[in-house]
Amino acid sequence: xxxxxxxxxxxxxxxxxxxxxxxxxxxxxxxxxxxxxxxxxxxxxxxxxxxxxxxxxxxxxxxxxxxxxxxxxxxxxxxxxxxxxxxxxxxxxxxxxxxxxxxxxxxxxxxxxxxxxxxxxxxxxxxxxxxxxxxxxxxxxxxxxxxxxxxxxxxxxxxxxxxxxxxxxxxxxxxxxxxxxxxxxxxxxxxxxxxxxxxxxxxxxxxxxxxxxxxxxxxxxxxxxxxxxxxxxxxxxxxxxxxxxxxxxxxxxxxxxxxxxxxxxxxxxxxxxxxxxxxxxxxxxxxxxxxxxxxxxxxxxxxxxxxxxxxxxxxxxxxxxxxxxxxxxxxxxxxxxxxxxxxxxxxxxxxxxxxxxxxxxxxxxxxxxxxxxxxxxxxxxxxxxxxxxxxxxxxxxxxxxxxxxxxxxxxxxxxxxxxxxxxxxxxxxxxxxxxxxxxxxxxxxxxxxxxxxxxxxxxxxxxxxxxxxxxxxxxxxxxxxx
Numbered sequence: 001x002x003x004x005x006x007x008x009x010x011x012x013x014x015x016x017x018x019x020x021x022x023x024x025x026x027x028x029x030x031x032x033x034x035x036x037x038x039x040x041x042x043x044x045x046x047x048x049x050x051x052x053x054x055x056x057x058x059x060x061x062x063x064x065x066x067x068x069x070x071x072x073x074x075x076x077x078x079x080x081x082x083x084x085x086x087x088x089x090x091x092x093x094x095x096x097x098x099x100x101x102x103x104x105x106x107x108x109x110x111x112x113x114x115x116x117x118x119x120x121x122x123x124x125x126x127x128x129x130x131x132x133x134x135x136x137x138x139x140x141x142x143x144x145x146x147x148x149x150x151x152x153x154x155x156x157x158x159x160x161x162x163x164x165x166x167x168x169x170x171x172x173x174x175x176x177x178x179x180x181x182x183x184x185x186x187x188x189x190x191x192x193x194x195x196x197x198x199x200x201x202x203x204x205x206x207x208x209x210x211x212x213x214x215x216x217x218x219x220x221x222x223x224x225x226x227x228x229x230x231x232x233x234x235x236x237x238x239x240x241x242x243x244x245x246x247x248x249x250x251x252x253x254x255x256x257x258x259x260x261x262x263x264x265x266x267x268x269x270x271x272x273x274x275x276x277x278x279x280x281x282x283x284x285x286x287x288x289x290x291x292x293x294x295x296x297x298x299x300x301x302x303x304x305x306x307x308x309x310x311x312x313x314x315x316x317x318x319x320x321x322x323x324x325x326x327x328x329x330x331x332x333x334x335x336x337x338x339x340x341x342x343x344x345x346x347x348x349x350x351x352x353x354x355x356x357x358x359x360x361x362x363x364x365x366x367x368x369x370x371x372x373x374x375x376x377x378x379x380x381x382x383x384x385x386x387x388x389x390x391x392x393x394x395x396x397x398x399x400x401x402x403x404x405x406x407x408x409x410x411x412x413x414x415x416x417x418x419x420x421x422x423x424x425x426x427x428x429x430x431x432x433x434x435x436x437x438x439x440x441x442x443x444x445x446x447x448x449x450x451x452x453x454x455x456x457x458x459x460x461x462x463x464x465x466x467x468x469x470x471x472x473x474x475x476x477x478x479x480x481x482x
Contacts, residue, residue, distance in 0.1 A: 375402065416464070454467075
């Protein structure tokens, strides 16, 4: 009996495939191996959608449970059941050459298996692979050895692009294939689903936020989560701990600190964007009569991803399958692009921002040595990122007005005096440098300030410099008294 005929016989069995006898299951698996089931994936269900759906779940589960070395469907191919007809196929780009269904790197044995398939099966396979894009499943990236990730097809946004990237940062998902579809039956076969499906259930790895009644937020924040926030909420600690290395526990204080910092500094903006929230309440802005002085250029995280979608009047390929491939490739580019930005922030916070905390803490504890009221913070030896840490140590009780630090760690380096802003992103200083000093430099500033070694004071009064620490400290003391 040919593989084609044997498979038809097996698929004619009534009832749930998963309940078939062990002998039948073994025989079916043997047939799949003969066919190179994951490589070409053409099988034929004869008795309707109900049976076909059960078969899809059963086969996908069996293939996922096999060790990577025995899966013919690696390189990102995923079996798809066309429940509206009688074909069960592996999604791959249509091609006139049947052997091209496999990636070029496929072992010769798989190529030979494919070539030995009955011509009728190959014709059905190629026909199905060229089906219309809305009905077609496409997998992207990953070599197929990890859990299958699912998200929606069509117009994409920054939240699911980042959600997919964050998952793939972790070892269990590093080689995961991705399927973009809105077909519930296909999504049911996925291990993890983001931004589609109408369900949030972390126990089942379902992370959608579009369903009625969804109101989850990050602890201590009021912004409703998107798929990016949901994935970061549940997987963010593991991502942070992995980046810190050294076997650090996910419950460690530094992991908690970076988890929150990354959410507030990066992920929350995507949550707000996807849920249609503005930074400021539009009604409050209108009531105050505020108007923008200029356009920011639209370079938000969400906009950078959004630009990668097709324009409404872009030429469309004649073959819908080609159009789907282009869309999927654009999504992968979007996921990489926003993922790179996320990883840059993660690297910065893990390798620069976090180590700076101890330096600022030490200076904060010693500030009374330079001013009895603790209004001067001196970073001895080297400048570090200090604003976030200072505001945290002050705990809502502003006390420091000026921060002094060397321009570089070399001996004899010049020193800076910088005013502390009212808030991190504010251009308003708690106490600007004296107006009489602003805009002057060098000897002219020495004469105006009455302090030797002055280098400059910015025209806006938020920063100045001196050739020595003693000179910078004297500038700070005089500014406190002004």
